[in-house]
Amino acid sequence: MIVFVGRSNVGKSTLIFRLTGKYVKRGKRPGVTRKPIELGWRGKTIVDMPGFGFMSGVPKHVQEKIKTEIVRFIENNADKIDLAVLVIDGKSALEIIERWEKRGEIPIDVEFFQFLQELEIPTIVAVNKMDKMKNIRATINKLIEKFGLSGSWDDHKDTFIPISAKFGTNLEELRKLIEEKIKRSQEQRGL
Ligand SMILES: Nc1nc2c(ncn2[C@@H]2O[C@H](COP(=O)(O)OP(=O)(O)OP(=O)(O)O)[C@@H](O)[C@H]2O)c(=O)[nH]1
Numbered sequence: 001m002i003v004f005v006g007r008s009n010v011g012k013s014t015l016i017f018r019l020t021g022k023y024v025k026r027g028k029r030p031g032v033t034r035k036p037i038e039l040g041w042r043g044k045t046i047v048d049m050p051g052f053g054f055m056s057g058v059p060k061h062v063q064e065k066i067k068t069e070i071v072r073f074i075e076n077n078a079d080k081i082d083l084a085v086l087v088i089d090g091k092s093a094l095e096i097i098e099r100w101e102k103r104g105e106i107p108i109d110v111e112f113f114q115f116l117q118e119l120e121i122p123t124i125v126a127v128n129k130m131d132k133m134k135n136i137r138a139t140i141n142k143l144i145e146k147f148g149l150s151g152s153w154d155d156h157k158d159t160f161i162p163i164s165a166k167f168g169t170n171l172e173e174l175r176k177l178i179e180e181k182i183k184r185s186q187e188q189r190g191l
Pocket of ligand 1: 008009011013014050051129130132164
């Protein structure tokens with residue numbers, strides 16, 4: 001099982017469509033909790049989780065409920081999850097993370113990444129919207145630091161990959177990375 005997580009509007013649906021050819025977009029009705037959507041891909045199950053974090057028109061308690069449901073789903077299925085793909089918006093992620101830090105809060109993307117690490121779920125961070133990014137290397141280096149990892153992008157090439165779901169950039173590389181990580185993950189678990 002591969003789970004896709006990310007804030008609302010980072011391009012998760014676009015990416016899943018690009019990878020699988022399947023359209024997962026649901027109606028965007030604020031306040032309506034969306035359930036995880038499962039679809040088949042190359043003999044695997046892809047799970048598209050609802051977007052978390054701020055969504056305009058969605059009250060805070062509903063956002064919290066969505067987050068709790070995602071966390072619960074991942075915890076309950078941890079032994080079946082081969083890989084998590086955390087999709088972030090490369091253009092705005094850093095700015096949002098820094099805004100949360102200034103308020104003394106743990107940024108939700110950072111929290112999710114660390115949560116996945118604690119559960120030992122292999123994770124790929126798909127840094128989307130690279131077409132809108134100015135300095136990709138510097139941004140990814142900074143993100144790595146914010147995510148609590150040591151070293152630079154060169155040390156984490158199998159985790160952080162810049163892509164553009166909209167324009168199709170680097171998607172072949174992402175596909176390869178997904179397959180490699182799944183293989184390694186299954187070997188480690190003796191499957
Ligand atoms: N510039 C740019 N825009 C993108 C890219 N990928 C997605 N988008 C745009 O970002 C917006 C949100 O994309 P979605 O795929 O709907 O995002 P989502 O994460 O599924 O959003 P939710 O349904 O709220 O969870 C759309 O307008 C997309 O066209 C990209 O690589 N570059």
